[in-house]
Amino acid sequence: MNESMDxxxxxxxxxGPESGPREGLERSLAATRRIGQRPGWTLPERWxxxxxxxxxxxxxxxxxxxxxxxxxxAAVVAAALFVGARPQQPPLPFRNGVIALxxxxxxxxxxxxxxxxxxLVAGPGNxxxxxxxxxxxxxxFVRDDGQGSFLMVADAxxxxxVQIPLEPFLDTSLWSFAPDGRSLMTVAQIDGAKxxxxxxxxxxxxxxxxxxxxxxxxxxxxxxxxxxxxxQEILVVAQLVPDGPRGLYVYDLATGAIRTIVExxxxxxxxxxxxxxxxxxxxxxxxxxxxxxxxxADGSGDQALDALxxxxxxxxxxxxxxxxxVGVADVPGxxxxxxxxxxxxxxxxxxxxxxxxxxxxxxCAWSWIWSPDDSMLIxxxxxxxxSTYLQADPDTGRVTELDxxxxxxxxxxxxx
Amino acid sequence: xxxxxxxxxxxxxHEAFDALxxxxxxxxxxxxxxxxxxxxxxxxxxxxxxxxxxREVRGLRDAGAFDxxxxxxxxxxxxxxxxxxxxxxxxxxxxxxxxxxxxxxxAQLADRDELERAFLELSVxxxxxxxxxxxxxLPASEIGQILGIPPGTVASRLHYGARAMRAALGRTNAVxxxxxxxxx
Numbered sequence: 001m002n003e004s005m006d007x008x009x010x011x012x013x014x015x016g017p018e019s020g021p022r023e024g025l026e027r028s029l030a031a032t033r034r035i036g037q038r039p040g041w042t043l044p045e046r047w048x049x050x051x052x053x054x055x056x057x058x059x060x061x062x063x064x065x066x067x068x069x070x071x072x073x074a075a076v077v078a079a080a081l082f083v084g085a086r087p088q089q090p091p092l093p094f095r096n097g098v099i100a101l102x103x104x105x106x107x108x109x110x111x112x113x114x115x116x117x118x119x120l121v122a123g124p125g126n127x128x129x130x131x132x133x134x135x136x137x138x139x140x141f142v143r144d145d146g147q148g149s150f151l152m153v154a155d156a157x158x159x160x161x162v163q164i165p166l167e168p169f170l171d172t173s174l175w176s177f178a179p180d181g182r183s184l185m186t187v188a189q190i191d192g193a194k195x196x197x198x199x200x201x202x203x204x205x206x207x208x209x210x211x212x213x214x215x216x217x218x219x220x221x222x223x224x225x226x227x228x229x230x231x232q233e234i235l236v237v238a239q240l241v242p243d244g245p246r247g248l249y250v251y252d253l254a255t256g257a258i259r260t261i262v263e264x265x266x267x268x269x270x271x272x273x274x275x276x277x278x279x280x281x282x283x284x285x286x287x288x289x290x291x292x293x294x295x296x297a298d299g300s301g302d303q304a305l306d307a308l309x310x311x312x313x314x315x316x317x318x319x320x321x322x323x324x325x326v327g328v329a330d331v332p333g334x335x336x337x338x339x340x341x342x343x344x345x346x347x348x349x350x351x352x353x354x355x356x357x358x359x360x361x362x363x364c365a366w367s368w369i370w371s372p373d374d375s376m377l378i379x380x381x382x383x384x385x386x387s388t389y390l391q392a393d394p395d396t397g398r399v400t401e402l403d404x405x406x407x408x409x410x411x412x413x414x415x416x
Numbered sequence: 417x418x419x420x421x422x423x424x425x426x427x428x429x430h431e432a433f434d435a436l437x438x439x440x441x442x443x444x445x446x447x448x449x450x451x452x453x454x455x456x457x458x459x460x461x462x463x464x465x466x467x468x469x470x471r472e473v474r475g476l477r478d479a480g481a482f483d484x485x486x487x488x489x490x491x492x493x494x495x496x497x498x499x500x501x502x503x504x505x506x507x508x509x510x511x512x513x514x515x516x517x518x519x520x521x522x523a524q525l526a527d528r529d530e531l532e533r534a535f536l537e538l539s540v541x542x543x544x545x546x547x548x549x550x551x552x553x554l555p556a557s558e559i560g561q562i563l564g565i566p567p568g569t570v571a572s573r574l575h576y577g578a579r580a581m582r583a584a585l586g587r588t589n590a591v592x593x594x595x596x597x598x599x600x
Contacts, residue, residue: 005578006550012531013450013551020445020459028441028463029434032470037428142569149569 093279094317094372097156097413100130100139103406107141107158113378113391114402120158128408132156133181134228136414138201140177140184151175153184153201156413162203178226185234187214187221196224196236196251211256215239215246222273224251228281235261235284237272248272248286250297261299262286278319285315285345294345305345313368313377317414320344321394323354323368323377340364340379342394354392355399362399365390372414378402380409422479425470433473436482437466444490450547451494453536461497465489487562491544498540534581542577549574 098109101117105126108117121127125145132139140153143163154161164184175186183200190197194214199207215221215237227233232253239246240258247263261284262272274287278294285294285305295302313323323340342352354377356364365379379390379399389402389410418439424432444465448458468489476485535543541563548559549570556570563570 005582008531009546009578009581010550012528013547015528016446017449017455018446019442020449020462021455024445024459024462025438025441027459028466029437031463031467032433032437033430037471037474144567144569146567148572 095415096372096375097132097136097415099378100132100141100411100413101404102128102130102141102408107139108407110404113376114389114404117407121152121154121161123152123161127152130408130411131177132411132413133177134179134226134414135181136416138177138181139411139413151184153181156416162201164199164201165203176223176225178231179229180231185224185226187224194221196234198253208253210234210251210253212236212238212249212251212258213240213242216242222275225275225277228277228279230281235275235277237275246272248275248284259299261295261297262288262293262302264288276315278315279317280319283319306347313370315345316370316374316394317372318374321374323394340368342377342397352394352397354397356390356392360399362390362401365392367409368392369410369412370394371412378410378412418482419479422473422476422482426474426476426479430470433470437469440483440486441466444486447487447547447552448490448494450551451491451540451543452497453532457497461490461493464493464496468493484558484562487548488564491548491563494544495540530585531581534585538577538580542573542580545570545573546577 098111099113099115100120101108101110103117105128106119106123107121107127107130109120110117120139121141123143125143127141127143129142130139131141137156138153139156139158140151142149143152151164152161153164175184177184178198181201183198185196185198187194188197189195190209194216196210196212196214197207198210216239222237224234224236227235227250234251234253236249236251237246238249238251238258240249245264248261250259250261251257252259264272272286272288274285274292276285277283277297278285282297283294284297285292287293292305293302294305315322321342322345323342339357340354342354344350354364356362356379363381365381368377368379370377374394377390377392377394379392381388381390386406387408389404389407390399391402392399418436421432421436425436441462444462445458448461449455452458452461465486469486476482535546538546544563545559548554548562549556554562556567556574559570560567
């Protein structure tokens, strides 16, 4: 059957045009002539060995060290005065734990951005894509043994790793953790219908299949989301009536009750996607036809949030800020003409521009993650042959380059 | 020749880059056209990839890897384009996945419209793997190199992509593997 399908696919894919329009080529070449090349000095790995480019040379200069010490002391005093003068932020519920990274087929942890890597999981096969559970007690990662990829879940210290049966999961990336890390949720096709499925990490425990009608097409399926603190509630995009609207609902796992959050009018139905709880569990963000909104968890007070367009980070852990890209590329594909800015999600208050991007020495990251205490950001800058990493201060906009290279997408643990 | 052209392009020689782009253009268009299923979108994606290639070519350490690198830029551009397009409220005719088993063999069943609809229901990541394998003819190792994913993941995407196509075409109710990336 697979061979037959493969042949049908191959034949069908070979139909159609083998060449593009001549004017398309001319337009493309003209577009490349309108921009310059990225300067060579921004690519140190191009002209000196990577090890040297990334290493920080220590130079013994006593006088310089003394001057630096004096300057550092002055800076610390000034910073203390500045911080003391600022209004106190409300305490956050999270403390920073370790940062998990994937390098050379194993999982490592570091205590701080750019810090030394300590091995955490060094099993057979290629381990990658670490992710901590919301409570920081479990670590999931993807293991590739050369025959295929499968999902592993371990305690946060790397011990007690178990392999999660892939069925009925569809892919090793399309799932989410329960708040306590004891189960995983995904969407599977069972008996011809899409279903929300919850699989306990314990391989001996039974699956739970939820009785809620999802859209028939995979195109409209969104990952369901556990409530950040109440494991009995999930947020799900569903289509309760055949051919009816695709809306956003909260499903109560204990009672099966469904609460409507957003239900667009039938007929012309734009996408509901990018759904997420705010960390307080009292609000929900989502996009409707690409326009971001926030709404109370009871469905009231829906409002559009233009500030969240072009976001390139998840919400901060206190649910108040996000990193977005601003600026418009005047040449398609030239993504240098943009700036990353930390903005309050309601659009009110100050914006903090990160010191990277157009006109800056440091190229901006394509994506950012927040530290659990919201005091730092780690950004990933993918190049074609490697990835590099940045640390940013969301309060001042200061950006520094980290010594990490090719460590995948970092995952920052909330200290249990 | 390609090696020399790449090195010249890295030194800022636009004519050398033009030669590289001209040689690659139609193949890039054909690949993008098959991933995105739209001529205009394919043209945009190829242009985005070529602009980025010109801008970033100095960062390519191995000139011999130019072709694989260009493929990677192209599939990234296709992915970005597909995600931007997803923001537009479009509606595809829904497919019944529980219809009766067809009686003839698959080749007779699979008319082009149904294949088109079924293919468009796959995520762009799965479409890309299917095109690179079944159209370009690359092995899993090379596809993995282009996409930056392990060969095992390529194999599972091929496997589940084919299963999803079969499911959408009504051959079976087997589990398809593709949910469009939710823009995480």
